[in-house]
Amino acid sequence: MKVVVVESPAKAKTINKYLGSDYEVLASFGHIRDLPAKDGSVDPEADFAMIWELEDRGSKRVSEIARAVKGAEKLILATDPDREGEAISWHVIEALNAKKVLKGIPVERVTFNAITKASVDAAMRKPREIDQALVDAYLARRALDYLVGFNLSPVLWRKLPGAKSAGRVQSVALRLVVEREMEIERFKPREYWSLVATLSTEKGGVFEARLVGADGKRIQRLDIGNGEEAAAFKRDLELATFQVASVEAKPAKRHPQPPFTTSTLQQEASRKLGMAPAQTMRVAQKLYEGVDVGGETVGIITYMRTDGVDMAPEAIADARRVIGKEFGDKYVPGAPRKYSVKAKNAQEAHEAVRPTDMGRLPKSVARFLEPEQAKLYELIWTRTVASQMESAEFERTTVDIAAKVGPRHLELRATGQVVTFDGFLALYQEGKDDEEDEDGKRLPAMKANDPLKRERIASTQHFTEPPPRYSEASLVKRMEELGIGRPSTYAAVLQTLRDREYVKIEKKRLQPEDKGRLVTGFLESFFKRYVEYDFTASLEEQLDRVSNAEIDWRAVLRDFWRDFSAAIGGTKELRVAEVLEALNGLLGPHIFPDKGDGSDPRSCPTCGAGQLSLKLGKFGAFIGCSNYPECKYTRQLSASAVEGEGDGTSGEGGQPGVRVLGEDPATGLPVSLRDGRFGPFVQLGEASAEKGAEKPKRSSLAKGMTPSSVTLEVALKLLSLPREVAKHPETGEPILANIGRYGPYVQHGKTYANLGKDDDVLEVGANRAIDLIVAKEQGGGRGGRGAADPGRVVGKDPGGLDLVVKAGKYGPYVSDGSVNATLPKSVSAENLTLAQAIELIEAKRAAGGGKKPVRKTAARKTTAKAADSADAAPKAKKPAARKTPAKAGAAKAAAKPAARKTKAG
Numbered sequence: 075m076k077v078v079v080v081e082s083p084a085k086a087k088t089i090n091k092y093l094g095s096d097y098e099v100l101a102s103f104g105h106i107r108d109l110p111a112k113d114g115s116v117d118p119e120a121d122f123a124m125i126w127e128l129e130d131r132g133s134k135r136v137s138e139i140a141r142a143v144k145g146a147e148k149l150i151l152a153t154d155p156d157r158e159g160e161a162i163s164w165h166v167i168e169a170l171n172a173k174k175v176l177k178g179i180p181v182e183r184v185t186f187n188a189i190t191k192a193s194v195d196a197a198m199r200k201p202r203e204i205d206q207a208l209v210d211a212y213l214a215r216r217a218l219d220y221l222v223g224f225n226l227s228p229v230l231w232r233k234l235p236g237a238k239s240a241g242r243v244q245s246v247a248l249r250l251v252v253e254r255e256m257e258i259e260r261f262k263p264r265e266y267w268s269l270v271a272t273l274s275t276e277k278g279g280v281f282e283a284r285l286v287g288a289d290g291k292r293i294q295r296l297d298i299g300n301g302e303e304a305a306a307f308k309r310d311l312e313l314a315t316f317q318v319a320s321v322e323a324k325p326a327k328r329h330p331q332p333p334f335t336t337s338t339l340q341q342e343a344s345r346k347l348g349m350a351p352a353q354t355m356r357v358a359q360k361l362y363e364g365v366d367v368g369g370e371t372v373g374i375i376t377y378m379r380t381d382g383v384d385m386a387p388e389a390i391a392d393a394r395r396v397i398g399k400e401f402g403d404k405y406v407p408g409a410p411r412k413y414s415v416k417a418k419n420a421q422e423a424h425e426a427v428r429p430t431d432m433g434r435l436p437k438s439v440a441r442f443l444e445p446e447q448a449k450l451y452e453l454i455w456t457r458t459v460a461s462q463m464e465s466a467e468f469e470r471t472t473v474d475i476a477a478k479v480g481p482r483h484l485e486l487r488a489t490g491q492v493v494t495f496d497g498f499l500a501l502y503q504e505g506k507d508d509e510e511d512e513d514g515k516r517l518p519a520m521k522a523n524d525p526l527k528r529e530r531i532a533s534t535q536h537f538t539e540p541p542p543r544y545s546e547a548s549l550v551k552r553m554e555e556l557g558i559g560r561p562s563t564y565a566a567v568l569q570t571l572r573d574r575e576y577v578k579i580e581k582k583r584l585q586p587e588d589k590g591r592l593v594t595g596f597l598e599s600f601f602k603r604y605v606e607y608d609f610t611a612s613l614e615e616q617l618d619r620v621s622n623a624e625i626d627w628r629a630v631l632r633d634f635w636r637d638f639s640a641a642i643g644g645t646k647e648l649r650v651a652e653v654l655e656a657l658n659g660l661l662g663p664h665i666f667p668d669k670g671d672g673s674d675p676r677s678c679p680t681c682g683a684g685q686l687s688l689k690l691g692k693f694g695a696f697i698g699c700s701n702y703p704e705c706k707y708t709r710q711l712s713a714s715a716v717e718g719e720g721d722g723t724s725g726e727g728g729q730p731g732v733r734v735l736g737e738d739p740a741t742g743l744p745v746s747l748r749d750g751r752f753g754p755f756v757q758l759g760e761a762s763a764e765k766g767a768e769k770p771k772r773s774s775l776a777k778g779m780t781p782s783s784v785t786l787e788v789a790l791k792l793l794s795l796p797r798e799v800a801k802h803p804e805t806g807e808p809i810l811a812n813i814g815r816y817g818p819y820v821q822h823g824k825t826y827a828n829l830g831k832d833d834d835v836l837e838v839g840a841n842r843a844i845d846l847i848v849a850k851e852q853g854g855g856r857g858g859r860g861a862a863d864p865g866r867v868v869g870k871d872p873g874g875l876d877l878v879v880k881a882g883k884y885g886p887y888v889s890d891g892s893v894n895a896t897l898p899k900s901v902s903a904e905n906l907t908l909a910q911a912i913e914l915i916e917a918k919r920a921a922g923g924g925k926k927p928v929r930k931t932a933a934r935k936t937t938a939k940a941a942d943s944a945d946a947a948p949k950a951k952k953p954a955a956r957k958t959p960a961k962a963g964a965a966k967a968a969a970k971p972a973a974r975k976t977k978a979g
Contacts, residue, residue: 106132189373279518287485345505557611
């Protein structure tokens with residue numbers, strides 16, 4: 075018997091069918107070992123020795139593999155063909171050697187780029203040894219991310235409460251988002267005008283031409299800067315005579331784009347399918363590992379973590395056959411197209427992401443796939459096939475027009491483009507980010523000296539626009555351009571930034587949260603070198619050289635640690651007041667914007683004598699007055715969202731950050747919108763200075779509300795909360811709707827149910843409220859917010875059991891009634907499919923799962939923990955007294971004998 079080890083149970087199941095009964099294929103369920111999330115796991119004083127610890131699930135996997143290996147003919151490691159896959163195989167060997175079960179048993183390493191029978195059989199005939207250079211590159215990255223995360227994050231906790239973590243790649247990506255936002259805020263719109271003439275030929279052909287010159291001088295886009303200049307040009311054009319000066323038609327070609335790499339797949343899936351990078355990688359993983367296509371389980375795309383754009387010769391020939399059959403011979407180029415990329419790491423420059431069988435058309439497999447799988451497969455198929463199609467051919471026409479009025483000579487230009495042969499465009503056209511499409515309008519037939527008739531003249535005012543915020547696609551593209559991180563890690567980078575609440579997505583664009591600005595400001599002030607783009611890219615190049623066996627991985631760590639540890643040590647005596655003042659200066663334009671009247675933007679609007687400054691509290695940073703406690707003025711970090719809106723009226727005494735909306739008809743008290751430390755809120759009446767006086771009624775804004783959308787009517791509804799929505803069908807007691815600390819909810823007695831994202835706390839009806847409460851009560855438990863969630867039935871497993879996804883104390887999980895499996899972070903409860911649910915339950919059962927929900931998933935970590943983007947950042951907690959790495963490591967080793975300390979590599 076030969077034992078084969080792969081990462082996932084789905085992959086194991088598929089490969090076992092290919093290899094037959096002489097093989098036993100087992101899954102490691104991703105990484106079996108990791109660095110413990112405590113100080114000392116990487117010890118710089120012991121030449122970066124690492125403590126590796128078997129995870130709970132990893133321990134069971136190793137025991138299972140060890141039992142199978144005893145007496146086996148050989149062990150074959152068939153994990154993925156990248157750095158992470160190499161590392162998983164290395165960890166398996168290390169763990170089995172620790173159990174002393176590999177004596178005399180040969181070990182082979184095989185890799186394949188596609189999970190098909192032909193690819194697997196070919197790989198088995200070409201075994202090799204573990205690539206130690208790739209393992210070393212993994213060790214270096216893992217150590218770097220650990221050293222940054224577990225040394226820099228505690229500094230943030232101590233000096234910048236509310237900050238959660240920092241990371242080698244994560245923090246640089248965050249800086250990109252923050253700097254783009256600051257660029258947008260600094261942007262000053264510039265006025266300009268365009269002059270467009272609508273003209274017609276003698277045969278009635280109508281077209282548009284733009285003013286491009288006057289009296290021998292070129293007119294650029296921004297040259298006409300005000301309405302007076304535009305009006306003068308318009309008057310002249312309305313009196314001018316027009317004639318064709320020249321016509322130039324040039325043939326042009328557009329060539330297809332290469333097939334997908336990891337990065338371009340994420341970008342295009344984001345543009346065309348609206349998929350986040352993490353979602354794209356999750357779906358692609360399933361297409362790679364195997365899906366059931368007409369009763370056959372097969373991987374229908376090649377490995378999806380790659381920076382290569384080339385394809386195997388047989389795949390190119392396959393694509394050319396499909397093109398000829400589906401589109402005709404004229405769409406097949408005379409010679410196959412070859413693409414190349416200057417990969418920074420030749421060891422990882424695999425084949426492009428492509429279908430394993432070009433003849434497997436999207437329409438033929440769509441019925442076997444989940445909707446998102448079908449869409450992503452179609453995108454990959456069309457891009458791959460188009461990459462081998464003939465170029466598109468165009469005719470681009472430029473017509474220069476002379477306009478004469480008295481002694482003035484004005485020049486206009488019209489451009490048009492006609493597709494003479496669509497070529498690859500018959501199948502595919504790449505999406506674009508923030509770019510204007512080429513002018514594809516067709517021009518009527520014209521020749522030099524033809525007279526033209528003026529139909530109308532339009533002068534249009536424009537203003538320059540700031541650069542757009544990054545979308546997930548454009549941020550991935552920018553990171554790749556700068557050489558920051560690696561494409562396989564980008565999905566986890568973006569997810570980490572969102573999980574840390576450093577960025578949010580508004581209208582599909584990344585916008586930094588105040589917390590993210592503070593972290594970036596802190597790092598730029600005290601750790602500037604480590605968030606510089608050139609430094610991060612240079613470090614990536616060194617790591618690539620490690621994987622090419624050009625330099626020693628420990629040498630890279632030594633060079634990094636020498637300066638980084640000094641920078642960490644330099645912050646020990648750093649006072650919080652110094653941090654705040656540095657941030658006041660760096661973030662000044664954002665938190666203290668210019669008022670436009672020449673006054674000091676940091677002057678307290680309440681007392682007039684104090685200076686506004688950043689303050690740190692239990693819940694993070696806010697703006698407060700230096701005269702506290704005499705002056706209690708506070709607001710959020712961002713400039714007031716309340717001042718300057720509406721009719722400009724203010725509360726009693728002209729209070730800043732207050733806008734009076736009107737009067738409550740019932741009480742006659744003023745209703746105001748106010749800017750508070752924790753965000754905008756509405757208030758009825760004014761606070762009294764008398765001791766023991768009742769506080770005025772207040773209410774936070776509902777989720778999704780903006781200050782500009784709050785009217786008197788809306789404010790009164792908010793102030794009326796909690797409101798009775800219905801009577802409970804059994805008890806007759808009221809069901810109330812209200813806004814709490816965790817958002818809007820409905821309540822019956824001690825039973826609470828959160829409203830959904832589409833529910834409006836001010837409008838939620840009786841039926842919806844009753845459904846939520848009854849569902850909560852039927853879920854069991856002891857009532858209250860902790861009542862069990864009845865969950866959503868995803869479907870039935872092969873044995874006929876209902877699979878239900880529920881919200882648990884430790885996050886969403888799926889259950890078949892006896893086995894519970896926690897959902898990976900990349901999968902939301904709303905989007906969980908039946909196939910995913912079955913796989914999670916099977917994996918949990920194979921791991922010996924009990925009835926309690928899994929507390930920690932061991933799903934493949936190339937897009938999470940093992941990925942560079944996770945940055946080894948520890949969870950935010952109160953920092954313990956700092957141990958030296960050596961002492962901490964020794965303490966750890968003594969406390970946990972099972973943790974094996976090795977000088978890795």
